Amino acid sequence: MGRRLRGRAYARTMENRFRIDGHDLEVDARRSVVNVDVDGVLDATIAARRIPGEVSHWATVAPRLHFARVPLRFDGERLGATVDQEFLDSLLLEDGGVTFALSSRFDAFGTLTSHAGDRIRFTGRVETPWSDEPWRLDVACGFGGRRRAEI
Template sequence: MREEFRLGGVDLGMDGDRSSVVISASGILTAELSAATTPAGTSEWALAPPLLYFRGVPLTPAGDTMTLTVDDDASDDYDIALYFIGHRDVRGTLTVRPDGLLIFTGLVTSDGVNPAQQLTVSQRLRGMGD
């Protein structure tokens, strides 16, 4: 799988320079994963591309991988969201593979104005699996 930031079926690309991932020795994840571009039709008013973030989130070891189920409980307990114009909740699964690829697959939830959208983000951890 390659690096991507796919929102609503459109690959906006990954901005590796604006993205960062840190996993502590105890498995605590802090990550900011930035798209490279804004969705079509938003460039006039969007100040920055979408950003998926996880702050201080404990990952669960599952064999050679680490995982997190992002559900209502995880969203209530930790700082997890997609930021694009405003903060929107996400639901899905985050996996860190042994080859150093971090993958989130799930949904950006509806905020009452915007419909729910499929979200797939994959970012290679620098220094792993290169």
């Protein structure tokens, strides 16, 4: 097993956001963590600070976006990365992916990018039983690099 780049999110940076249908729930930096191993495999949990208004009457825990064993393909020119979709498609369902958690877990679909090795951003959608339309997600979390990463 190789070394892991680990970083904690920092709460008050402009880059951190957890938006559902345009409503910013903010990122809970204490409950959010991002790990990228030396092979470029991402494991992360990004937690919202607040509960969405339409489910606040019954939800007791803010939503989270989980990334489990998501392989990244790095682009040396732009210092970014995208999901290695070919490798991800070869995984079994329980082996990895992106899920949205709010009382239950739901598969999330969209685009994940990593910028300069110290920020991830997911834009996409998730279908839930609480809304007729899929929720639009825009979640970003800064970690590592200038944010005092541990190696």
